[in-house]
Amino acid sequence: MTSPFTDADKQYVLHPFTPLTPHQENGPFVITRGEGIYVWDDEGRQYIEGMSGLWCTSLGFSEPRLVEAARQQLETLPFSHMFTHRATEPAIELSEQLVKLAPAGIARAFLVNSGSEAVDTALKMAWYYWNSQGQPKKKKFISRRRAYHGVTIAAGSVTALPYVQDGFDLPAIAAVHCETPHYYRYAKDGESEAQFVARLAEELEAQILAEGADSIAAFIAEPVMGAGGAMTPPAGYFEAIQAVLQKHDILFIADEVICGFGRTGNMFGSQTYNITPDLMTCAKQLSSAYLPIGAVLVSEKLYKGFVSMSDKLGMFGTGNTYGGHPVAAAVAVETLKIYQERDTIAHVRRVSEPFLQRLHALGEHPLIGNTRGVGLIAGIEIVKDKASKAQYPVADKMAARVMAAARAEGLIVRAVPGDSIAICPPLIISEEEIHSLFDRLTRALDKVHSTL
Numbered sequence: 001m002t003s004p005f006t007d008a009d010k011q012y013v014l015h016p017f018t019p020l021t022p023h024q025e026n027g028p029f030v031i032t033r034g035e036g037i038y039v040w041d042d043e044g045r046q047y048i049e050g051m052s053g054l055w056c057t058s059l060g061f062s063e064p065r066l067v068e069a070a071r072q073q074l075e076t077l078p079f080s081h082m083f084t085h086r087a088t089e090p091a092i093e094l095s096e097q098l099v100k101l102a103p104a105g106i107a108r109a110f111l112v113n114s115g116s117e118a119v120d121t122a123l124k125m126a127w128y129y130w131n132s133q134g135q136p137k138k139k140k141f142i143s144r145r146r147a148y149h150g151v152t153i154a155a156g157s158v159t160a161l162p163y164v165q166d167g168f169d170l171p172a173i174a175a176v177h178c179e180t181p182h183y184y185r186y187a188k189d190g191e192s193e194a195q196f197v198a199r200l201a202e203e204l205e206a207q208i209l210a211e212g213a214d215s216i217a218a219f220i221a222e223p224v225m226g227a228g229g230a231m232t233p234p235a236g237y238f239e240a241i242q243a244v245l246q247k248h249d250i251l252f253i254a255d256e257v258i259c260g261f262g263r264t265g266n267m268f269g270s271q272t273y274n275i276t277p278d279l280m281t282c283a284k285q286l287s288s289a290y291l292p293i294g295a296v297l298v299s300e301k302l303y304k305g306f307v308s309m310s311d312k313l314g315m316f317g318t319g320n321t322y323g324g325h326p327v328a329a330a331v332a333v334e335t336l337k338i339y340q341e342r343d344t345i346a347h348v349r350r351v352s353e354p355f356l357q358r359l360h361a362l363g364e365h366p367l368i369g370n371t372r373g374v375g376l377i378a379g380i381e382i383v384k385d386k387a388s389k390a391q392y393p394v395a396d397k398m399a400a401r402v403m404a405a406a407r408a409e410g411l412i413v414r415a416v417p418g419d420s421i422a423i424c425p426p427l428i429i430s431e432e433e434i435h436s437l438f439d440r441l442t443r444a445l446d447k448v449h450s451t452l
Contacts, residue, residue: 003030003042017163029407034061037426037433039412048437050406050413051424055226055258055377056284058335058344058427065338066290066331073330082111082324090329097336098295102280103270107300111293111324115257116150118281118294119220122253123154123173124318125279126217129251129302132309138217140174142207142250144181146228146417149220149255158220161228161417176211178204180225183234184370184381185389185418193234201240208248218251218278223269226258230379230422232372238273251278251302257294258377261285262339262427265349265375272374278302285427286332293328344427348375354431358438359423365442367402367449376427382419391419398448405444411437 009028014020030042037060039049052058059066073090080088095109110125112118123141130138143149143158150156156164157171165171179200180186187196208216219241225231245252254277259269263285266272270280279302283294298306310316322328338344352375359378363371369383382398384390392398399415406413406421414422425437 003028005030005042036060036062037429046410047407048411048433048440049426050411050437050441051422052285052426053289054284055263055424056289058261058263058285059288059338060426060428063288063290063338065334066288069330069334070291070327073327077326080326081321083319088324088326088329090326090333091324094324094329094333094336095295097333098282098297101267101336102297103268103276105276105299105301106280106297107303108298110296110298111329112283112295112320113292113322113325113328114150114294115255115281115283116152116155117320118257118283118296119150119155119158119253119255120152121296121318122220122279122281123158123218125296125298125302125306126251126253128309128318129305130217132305132312135214137215140176140211140216142176142178142204142216142219144179144221144225145177146180146182146225146231147177147220147222148225148227149222150257174215176207176216178207180228180231181233181237182225182229182231182418184372194236197234197237197240200237201244204241205244205248208244208250213248213250216248216250218253219245220253220255222255222257223259223273223275224264224374224377226377226422226424227416229381229416229418229420230372230377230424232374233273238275242276253277253279253281256280256282257284258424261335262345262348263375263377263424265345265352267339267345286335287328288331288335290335291325291328291331292322293325293332348427351429351431351434352376355429355434358434362438362442362445365445365449367398367445373423376425376429378423379416379420380423382421401448402444405447406441408447409440409444411440411444413441 006027010024031039032042033040038046040046098109141158145160147160149159153172157173157175160177183193183196254270254275256268260282264272278299280297287293356373359373360371362368367382368380369386370381372379384392399419403415416422
């Protein structure tokens with residue numbers, strides 16, 4: 001049965017991150033409703049949403065308190081902006097809660113609409129800060145290969161994935177890319193995890209010296225690398241990297257768009273991995289994705305620089321019409337209340353035990369060479385030969401085949417670079433539902449393997 005919307009979609013809709021010619025042949029995958037961790041398509045088929053939409057729908061697809069928060073705010077004040085001293089109560093309350101929940105040193109919250117916008121703004125803020133300090137040459141950014149930080153011009157420049165940059169003339173700003181901290185794939189023969197971390201820190205310092213520390217504004221990193229392959233860092237990685245950055249007076253931007261609000265078993269991934277950021281970006285689970293909203297969290301050190309520059313120039317001259325939108329802010333405030341009242345982080349820690357047990361058990365599957373995860377985010381890496389770690393030819397599109405087989409089993413997961421599958425279920429998932437998720441994924445892997 002074909003949805004009445006299929007033809008209209010193919011005629012009128014331009015889809016992001018979609019091969020356009022195959023889309024005209026195959027049409028859209030239309031989702032019509034959701035409840036808990038499940039969604040249904042236009043043919044009535046049920047799926048476990050094993051990616052929380054796009055790493056974001058933390059409270060599932062039917063949380064009535066968020067609907068009610070939006071309704072009440074729409075009736076009270078559907079819009080007001082944050083320019084020229086104006087404010088709304090939800091935006092103030094949300095900013096206060098974000099600062100109180102953030103790692104030590106964070107002092108202010110700047111509200112935006114999305115993760116890409118948050119990253120763009122953080123990069124601008126880094127420039128603004130260094131200008132306030134009389135160091136206008138500090139303009140370059142360092143990110144890791146396979147990093148994903150968004151798709152706008154600046155955010156897409158520090159993203160280091162070809163499919164984001166190719167054809168768009170990116171990077172458009174000065175961006176330097178260092179090694180991906182994925183021990184399984186990028187460690188040298190015989191290199192221990194500690195030696196791998198030490199080498200990456202040494203290589204980063206060499207890059208900084210080659211570029212000139214006085215030209216580098218900031219290093220940006222996701223605590224767990226999401227769209228680039230769902231990769232967790234090796235032990236001690238961020239401690240080693242931060243030591244190098246502090247030595248050379250380079251800011252640290254923690255991109256918490258995916259990791260923030262409980263995903264890693266702490267409120268922020270920075271707390272899981274001992275990161276002390278100068279700037280933090282967040283979005284996605286901030287409102288459980290019920291409405292678009294994001295934020296840049298700013299340290300006291302940077303805020304003082306902003307004040308001095310604002311005094312010099314007459315204002316802090318950046319912002320956007322919908323930043324701090326009162327309805328989105330009200331939903332975000334209610335989301336944070338739910339996390340705290342239901343002790344969502346304790347739940348994540350509890351169910352992460354069976355989640356990670358089932359995840360690592362997949363390492364025995366003949367298709368899987370590596371499993372990695374923390375909290376309720378994970379990746380599995382497909383290989384042709386376990387001993388050599390050799391992968392299938394790119395043309396075989398093995399991760400995409402597993403993703404399609406999983407959908408046939410009633411599970412939505414995502415194929416990501418490195419022939420990997422990402423798993424990122426809603427934080428409300430139960431232990432029973434975790435076993436159902438991995439049962440379906442195992443059947444999908446078995447079916448793909450049987451065709452080889």
